Amino acid sequence: MADPTHAAEVAHHGFDLVPVVILLAAAVITVPFFRRIGLGSVLGYLAAGLAIGPYGFGFFNDAQSIIHVAELGVVLFLFIIGLEMQPSRLWSMRGEIFGLGALQVCLAIFTLIWVGIALGYPVAASFVAGTGFVLTSTAIVMQMLQERGEMAQPKGRRMIAILLFEDLAIVPLLALVAFLAPGGAEATLTDRLQSVVIGLGAIGVLVLAGRYFLDPMFRLLARFGAREVMTAAALLVVLGAAVLMQAGGLSMAMGAFLAGVLLSESSFRHQLEADIEPFRGLLLGLFFLGVGMALDLEIIAHNWVIIAISVPAFMLLKMLVIYVVARLTRASHSEATERMVLMAQGGEFAFVLYAAATQSGILTSEWNANLTAIIIISMVLTPLMLIVQNRLRKPGDPSMEGVDAARDLSGNVLLIGFGRMGQIISQPLLARGYNLSIIDTDPDMIREAQNFGFKVWYGDGTRLDILHAAGIHHADLIIAAPNDRDAVTRMVEIIKHECPLTPVLARAFSRQHMVELLKAGADYPVRETFESALDLGREALVRLGDSPEEALDTLRSVRENDRERLALETTGGIYAGRALLQGMVGANADQKPNGH
Structure with missing residues (x-):
């Protein structure tokens, strides 16, 4: 029989499985319950994170470390989305990405910066705050579209196009943060051109690797490698592309998406999707758990007036912009309404933007904490708003705009x-x-x-x-x-x-x-x-x-x-x-x- 003291020492010095068990138990218990009562898995993960976080049972105190790891779930999710986007299909969406996406982002930025200015904050800080809220949560919207079976539908495709443009927009927005920072205007043109060249170089390397290296590599591994080696290679491609983009000053998620697009016409596409899917699901759930844990109730209590004004102000103005843009681009009333509710929240890339602005001196630590709380609350409210919208929507009463009723038809x-x-x-x-x-x-x-x-x-x-x-x-x-x-x-x-x-x-x-x-x-x-x-x-x-x-x-x-x-x-x-x-x-x- 093993020595109990020795076993205790091994347990003490070995890997601690208790946090992993708590995270898995929270997800397994909460998410099915929330799905059963019609609240969706995203809200279930957020509630589970709040329950086990520092303001719940207190099992975890450092939510940010979990979020940083779990952001890989968003990266893997975008890789799988990229696998579904063949270059020809992506090219056919160019008008929606750079037309619809650019119109919504630019108009929303112009509208939302006035919230901070109206509350008495400096123009630079107001710009960063509003811009961060413009960046919709890719994880939440994609998860909702997937659960509702709308990703392949035209209205789902249009939302994906907007999300892709927002992911692309994080690069110039981070450059603007550096420019707006105290002393940022003194950055030379050479420095800015160098950043652009590095970013384009990273994209070029990834495109060349995808065109001439990835498919032959997978063909060789399929011939001589074991199944687990193929899984390791799939993860290597995703994470390698993410690291390359990050090194080039771009977002990891964009790198994963480009890697998926480059492999979308590969004969190994379905194998890659099957290998990545389990990791994607677990890490994306972990991301939502981390967001729930990061909801700082003390900050909300101390600054509840600012937060209580800012959350509805940001969300209502963003919803108004989304609805107006949707209608200007000839979307139906029902599609515009669904889009504005689904995309009303801030997103995970806002955390990156606010952290960079804090390091640059544009935001104070307190402002950063307030804005983070505002973003998280908006993410929590989105599933609830969708439920309310579905309950209020009259069945059998769709928009008839642009639709002609049958009359006097005479086809054979x-x-x-x-x-x-x-x-x-x-x-x-x-x-x-x-x-x-x-x-x-x-x-x-x-x-x-x-x-x-x-x-x-x-x-x-x-x-x-x-x-x-x-x-x-x-x-x-x-x-x-x-x-x-x-x-x-x-x-x-x-x-x-x-x-x-x-x-x-x-x-x-x-x-x-x-x-x-x-x-x-x-x-x-x-x-x-x-x-x-x-x-x-x-x-x-x-x-x-x-x-x-x-x-x-x-x-x-x-x-x-x-x-x-x-x-x-x-x-x-x-x-x-x-x-x-x-x-x-x-x-x-x-x-x-x-x-x-």
């Missing part, structure tokens, strides 16, 4: 629903020159479709009056393809009752739904995933050694079995004749009874 094909399936259905019809009348109930999608040259009318296909306005009696063919199972069934019932001779093709969501549609009168229901699943199955057989002819024979057998089962499932065989005509419907022979 009526397509109801222009989502991911409707868009594909329309392509062969348009290619053959057919005249389509397209209706949908999503105003955001209708506005976005206009940007690609599609005319989509607003209309609910479950209402008979709308179907009349959409030209139901003029159509030679009707396709029901909205992303709503019950709506498709209702549409088929109404259409077949009103126009029993008009063929109706319908999108089915499961096997049972397909049977429902047949009973409702649909002439050709197709389950949305069936053909793509069969195509994957055919390719799998070929890759496993079957000849293409054998694979096709197998698929024909699967289809035949499916037709027979479908005929048996329909009531009394009434619909068996129609079911037997369905050469491209149904489910796999091993499909579970629920059809999912």
Whole structure:
């Protein structure tokens, strides 16, 4: 049996795991609870940090050291975002990044500096304070967009473009801090040019390394290295790029983002994302925990009047600017409102800017502490504001700006629903020159479709009056393809009752739904995933050694079995004749009874 005294000495002199256990326990207990009650994971991390910090249970006293380590979470997060941004896609966003982003940042800086001036602070200090608040929290916004599934949507892409410009803006802003510092104006032009050249040189080195070195390196490691070596190489690329950018006077996050962009077209992109993701999630959560710990309640208590005025003043003015810019750039009211609420807070780069301004003598230590508290409070308030916005938003009452209601349409094909399936259905019809009348109930999608040259009318296909306005009696063919199972069934019932001779093709969501549609009168229901699943199955057989002819024979057998089962499932065989005509419907022979 081991000596207890020796074990105690080892525990005393070894690595102390207690803080790690406390951090993990706080996250594991708090975050699921906050997500369960609808408050989101970000607010859960912030609350957990406050609970275990110096003003909670007091397990930690140095929140800044944790934040410095956890900033790697933001770095890794931007690397993963960069992996999703191929250079061609990033180039297509240049107008949004340097147009929309620059407009919002410049207008917000001009507006927010007046808060400090109105409170009696010097112009230089007011400029730094307002500028820091302009820099939105990349971590919070990205996390919220990811949780809401909006990162790939156009409105999410526009917010990402603004965040990218703000990350780029930290470089000239830090240079401005040096210029505004006492004696900063005496810096020579040579010094400033040297800083610019160093920054551009760092970017150039990173671009060259990404183009000629990174992909061959990963190819070599994949051939001779172990799995853990690939993970180590992925971390090396991210952190190496971050250090290089920092050495060039740029932000670490921007370096990680550029590294991700350079590897976005690599064949190892998905492997890199899988290797980095666990570290990213843990460190990003640790960052929010650190922010919660850093909320200094003593400073808030001593300066509560200034903070109570500054937080709403900064947030309301920034929200006003964001909304105005969004509307000037033709965003809908709903998108502008969501953007202003989501981006109303200050960000983590403000801490860097305020620290540099304090070292330069622009801000005093007390001002820095107050501004840090203001930023943190704004970060804490953002998830709460989103919850309030979601509760106040009236369901089914979207902005109709720029959207035309269906009326007097006369296309020979009526397509109801222009989502991911409707868009594909329309392509062969348009290619053959057919005249389509397209209706949908999503105003955001209708506005976005206009940007690609599609005319989509607003209309609910479950209402008979709308179907009349959409030209139901003029159509030679009707396709029901909205992303709503019950709506498709209702549409088929109404259409077949009103126009029993008009063929109706319908999108089915499961096997049972397909049977429902047949009973409702649909002439050709197709389950949305069936053909793509069969195509994957055919390719799998070929890759496993079957000849293409054998694979096709197998698929024909699967289809035949499916037709027979479908005929048996329909009531009394009434619909068996129609079911037997369905050469491209149904489910796999091993499909579970629920059809999912």
